Amino acid sequence: MKTDLECIPCIIRQCINTLNLTKCSESIKRKTINELLNDLEKIDYDLPPAYNSDIAYIISRKLTGVKDPYYKLKEESNKAALEIYPRLKEIVANSPDRLYAGIKIAVEGNIIDLGISKDGSSLLNFEKIIDDIKNMPFAADDYSKFRKSLGEAKNILYISDNAGELVFDRVFIKELIKQHKNVVLSVKSGPIINDATRKDAEEVGLDSLVKVVETGSDRIGVNFNCTSDEFLKEFRKADLIISKGQGNFETLDDVDANIFFILKAKCEKIARELGINYLDVAIVKRDPRWGSKKV
Amino acid sequence: MKTDLECIPCIIRQCINTLNLTKCSESIKRKTINELLNDLEKIDYDLPPAYNSDIAYIISRKLTGVKDPYYKLKEESNKAALEIYPRLKEIVANSPDRLYAGIKIAVEGNIIDLGISKDGSSLLNFEKIIDDIKNMPFAADDYSKFRKSLGEAKNILYISDNAGELVFDRVFIKELIKQHKNVVLSVKSGPIINDATRKDAEEVGLDSLVKVVETGSDRIGVNFNCTSDEFLKEFRKADLIISKGQGNFETLDDVDANIFFILKAKCEKIARELGINYLDVAIVKRDPRWGSKKV
Numbered sequence: 353m354k355t356d357l358e359c360i361p362c363i364i365r366q367c368i369n370t371l372n373l374t375k376c377s378e379s380i381k382r383k384t385i386n387e388l389l390n391d392l393e394k395i396d397y398d399l400p401p402a403y404n405s406d407i408a409y410i411i412s413r414k415l416t417g418v419k420d421p422y423y424k425l426k427e428e429s430n431k432a433a434l435e436i437y438p439r440l441k442e443i444v445a446n447s448p449d450r451l452y453a454g455i456k457i458a459v460e461g462n463i464i465d466l467g468i469s470k471d472g473s474s475l476l477n478f479e480k481i482i483d484d485i486k487n488m489p490f491a492a493d494d495y496s497k498f499r500k501s502l503g504e505a506k507n508i509l510y511i512s513d514n515a516g517e518l519v520f521d522r523v524f525i526k527e528l529i530k531q532h533k534n535v536v537l538s539v540k541s542g543p544i545i546n547d548a549t550r551k552d553a554e555e556v557g558l559d560s561l562v563k564v565v566e567t568g569s570d571r572i573g574v575n576f577n578c579t580s581d582e583f584l585k586e587f588r589k590a591d592l593i594i595s596k597g598q599g600n601f602e603t604l605d606d607v608d609a610n611i612f613f614i615l616k617a618k619c620e621k622i623a624r625e626l627g628i629n630y631l632d633v634a635i636v637k638r639d640p641r642w643g644s645k646k647v
Numbered sequence: 648m649k650t651d652l653e654c655i656p657c658i659i660r661q662c663i664n665t666l667n668l669t670k671c672s673e674s675i676k677r678k679t680i681n682e683l684l685n686d687l688e689k690i691d692y693d694l695p696p697a698y699n700s701d702i703a704y705i706i707s708r709k710l711t712g713v714k715d716p717y718y719k720l721k722e723e724s725n726k727a728a729l730e731i732y733p734r735l736k737e738i739v740a741n742s743p744d745r746l747y748a749g750i751k752i753a754v755e756g757n758i759i760d761l762g763i764s765k766d767g768s769s770l771l772n773f774e775k776i777i778d779d780i781k782n783m784p785f786a787a788d789d790y791s792k793f794r795k796s797l798g799e800a801k802n803i804l805y806i807s808d809n810a811g812e813l814v815f816d817r818v819f820i821k822e823l824i825k826q827h828k829n830v831v832l833s834v835k836s837g838p839i840i841n842d843a844t845r846k847d848a849e850e851v852g853l854d855s856l857v858k859v860v861e862t863g864s865d866r867i868g869v870n871f872n873c874t875s876d877e878f879l880k881e882f883r884k885a886d887l888i889i890s891k892g893q894g895n896f897e898t899l900d901d902v903d904a905n906i907f908f909i910l911k912a913k914c915e916k917i918a919r920e921l922g923i924n925y926l927d928v929a930i931v932k933r934d935p936r937w938g939s940k941k942v
Contacts, residue, residue, distance in 0.1 A: 357663050357676055360684075361656035368652050378652075382692070385652055389684045397677070 353602045353642075358622055359401040360392055367408035370545075374420035384415040400602040401403025401621070402572035409544055409572075420543035424514075429546070430555045432476045433461070434449060440523045443485060451502075451531075453494060454524035455614065456485045459633050461520025462597050463616050491617075491632030498612050498635060501592050502528075506619070508535045509590035510562075511574065511604075513597030513615075514545075515552040521596065521632060522558055535562045536586045542570030549554070573603030576647050587647065598622050606643025613638065649898045650938075651916055654696040655687055662703035665840075667714035669707070679710040695897040696916070697868040703885055704839055704867075715838035717810075724811025724841070725770045725850045728756070735818045738780060738793045746797075746826075747790060749819035750909065751780045753927025754928050756815025757808060757892050785925030786912075793907050793930060797823075800887035803830045805857070806869065808892030808900075808910075809840075810847040816891065830857045831881045837865030842894070868898030871942050882942065893917050906916060908933065 371381045386409050395404055397622050413419055440457050447453035460481055503509075508528055512518055521537075530533050537558055539548045553564045570581030579587075587593070593611040595604050601613045601622065616633045617623035623630045662683050666676045690699055708714055735752050742748035755776055771905050797803075803823055807813055816832075823830050832853055834843045848859045863875030874882070882888070888906040890899050896908045896917065911928045912918035918925045 357666075357680055358660075360680060361663070364656040364659065365653075368656070371652075381652055385655060386688045389655075389688050393681045393684050628657040 353400050353605050353621075353625060355395065355397045355399055355401045355404050358619075358621060359404060360395070362619060363392065363401075363405050363408050364388060366405060367412055370409060370412045370421050371416065373425070374416040374418040374622070376416040376418070378465075378486050380415055384412055385409050400573065402599045402602040405599075406544070406571050406575075422543065422546040426546050426548075426552060429514075430552055431518065433516045433519035434556060436476055436478050436481070437519050437522070440520065441526075443482070444523055444527065451499065453485075455495065455498075455635055456488050456525040456615055457520050458517075458524040458596065459488060459490075459616065459635070460484050461517035461616065463633065464516070486544070488545035488633060490634055491628035492626060492634035492636045494612065494635055495639040497637045501610060501612070501637070502531065505590075505592035505610075506534060507586075507590045507592070508533050509586050509593045510535055510537045511536060511567075511593065511595045511600050512539050512548045512553075513600065515548045515555075516546070517596065518548045518552055518556045518558060522556055522561070525558070525562060526606065529561065536590070537562045537564050538567055538574075538583055538586070539564060540570055541566040541568055541580065544570045544572055547572070573599035573601075573605060576607075579647075584647070597606065601625075605638065606645050607638075608640070608644045608646055609638070611638040612636065648695050648900050648916075648920060649881060650690065650692045650694055650696045650699050653914075655690070657914060658687065658696075658700050658703050659683060661700060661840075662707055665704060665707045665716050666711065668720070669711040669713040671711040671713070675710055679707055680857045682706050682710065695868065697894045697897040698866070698870065700894075701839070701866050701870075717838065717841040719905065721810035721841050721843075721847060722850070724809070725847055727764045728811045728814035728850060731771055731773050732774070732814050732817070735815065736821075738777070739818055739822065741832060746794065746822050748780075749822040750790065750793075750930055751783050752815050753891065753909055754783060754785075754911065754930070755779050756812035757895040757909065758928065759811070775918045783928060785929055786827075786923035787921055787929035787931045789907065789930055789932040795888050796905060796907070797826065797828070800885075801829060802881075802887070803828050803832060803883045804881050804885035804888045805830055806862075806888065806890045806895050807843045807848075808895065810843045810850075811841070812891065813847055813851045813853060817851055817856065820853070820857060824856065831885070832857045832859050833862055833869075833878055833881070834859060835865055836863055836875065838859040839865045839867055842867070866894075868894035870898060873903075874942075879942070896920075900933065901940050902933075903935070903939045903941055904933070905913070906933040907931065 388408055391407050443487050444450050444453045525535055539550055539553050553559050565582045565586050566580055567583050569575055569578040593609055593610050595613045601615055605609055613636045617628055620630050626634055627633055668862055686702050697703055739745050739748045820830055834845055834848050837876050848854045860877045860881050862872040862878050864870055888904055890906050892910050898908055899906055908931045915925050921929055923929055
């Protein structure tokens with residue numbers, strides 16, 4: 353997906369949110385934003401928004417010296433999500449269609465993304481979560497296609513999004529394993545926003561359940577300019593790829609592979625691209641008309 | 648009020664919204680945003696956000712050649728609001744406290760601000776308006792202070808905000824006139840966003856009801872660097888000033904005068920300054936602790 357003008361204010365807002373977490377001085381904040389404004393004048397609109405958003409995090413890291421501003425939030429969100437994990441499992445156990453329930457839980461993990469919330473509150477309201485899952489209206493629902501594709505698949509690459517969300521993914525991944533699939537989970541090689549890293553996969557116990565590979569970088573989504581050989585091998589080997597969240601969608605929508613995107617449209621642009629409304633949730637099979645980039 | 652970092656993405660978003668209305672080419676849009684990014688590197692954080700937002704509109708005007716991108720929207724919103732004007736009057740007529748009802752209608756006019764809506768839809772949903780007015784929970788309510796101040800006042804300066812909203816103001820202003828007050832209405836001297844100009848005051852029939860003065864410029868809020876002598880005279884003469892909307896609040900909060908701000912907090916910063924929540928509505932007497940600038 354290409355970058356639009358409307359991504360610019362969003363990239364700056366992301367930078368401000370990150371700076372606020374670093375607790376750096378106002379003077380450093382202003383200096384960082386100035387450098388970002390300067391860099392954004394040279395933005396490449398042909399690149400995915402995720403690539404251009406990286407700039408905000410790289411500059412913030414450089415000028416504040418804080419490598420992982422979301423460290424505490426990630427730990428807290430893993431912990432909070434693990435507390436409700438047994439109850440998430442119960443939802444699946446009590447569902448007539450366990451797989452579909454698993455997907456809904458994975459979507460819910462994306463909905464509660466703590467990286468987007470301004471106050472960084474990590475308290476999960478389980479009643480709201482239950483309500484969300486019960487009444488989840490997929491604005492685009494390729495579940496039947498997914499089910500069919502899953503029936504034919506052996507190797508699944510599960511491209512994760514955030515820490516905390518990973519606990520919700522675990523419920524879904526367990527259902528995939530039950531269907532005798534070989535699931536590989538990918539996480540970031542370093543901290544970026546609140547995206548899951550190997551540490552998070554370990555904290556939520558996914559490393560003992562599936563093979564965990566790193567994307568090869570600390571860049572948002574999947575940046576094929578710096579993917580690890582290991583990731584690339586799994587990407588090519590997979591006959592079904594599950595991609596969580598916006599960053600992965602932005603960077604994978606035009607890649608020739610059998611990908612199902614599971615996400616909430618947290619901005620108007622993503623909603624437009626998916627033909628759904630802002631804040632809608634969806635499970636969508638990649639449309640070959642979006643591109644056919646070979647990797 | 649001073650500018651915060653968080654105002655920067657908002658200023659850029661305003662510029663993009665305005666560019667979209669001009670129907671200019673993508674290339675001109677990008678050029679405009681680039682010039683804005685460059686200018687924002689030199690932003691003066693000690694100035695009100697409104698002054699810094701002006702930059703977006705000045706650059707957009709310069710590079711697109713479109714002087715009044717909101718022209719059609721303003722005309723449409725005046726027309727749509729006039730259609731429901733008789734029903735707004737009925738609300739007041741049927742209220743036990745006509746003045747309070749008038750204020751609520753004036754607030755509602757600010758709530759439905761068409762300049763903020765992304766699709767520029769000018770269709771007013773009267774049922775929703777009635778609901779809003781009935782259930783209007785002022786997060787800050789200095790109505791009793793306002794009533795007292797009004798009892799002692801002779802000359803009122805009513806500083807308007809948007810076109811369309813002006814019709815709602817007219818209902819309130821009629822109540823002020825009924826109390827034998829001398830009301831002067833201020834409008835912008837030229838087009839900026841969807842702010843009311845003399846043309847709008849005429850279109851909604853306010854010019855035949857009250858004296859209309861121009862602020863002296865086409866700048867957001869009240870910019871004392873370029874106020875007209877006429878405006879300044881009325882500002883100094885007034886023993887009660889009613890200020891509508893955010894732009895006026897941003898530029899008048901620190902000015903030593905008896906001002907009541909009537910607005911909806913359409914951003915987090917304004918909400919913080921007023922001690923209310925984002926999207927709350929309020930009628931607030933100016934607090935001398937906000938400043939004591941003499942004009």
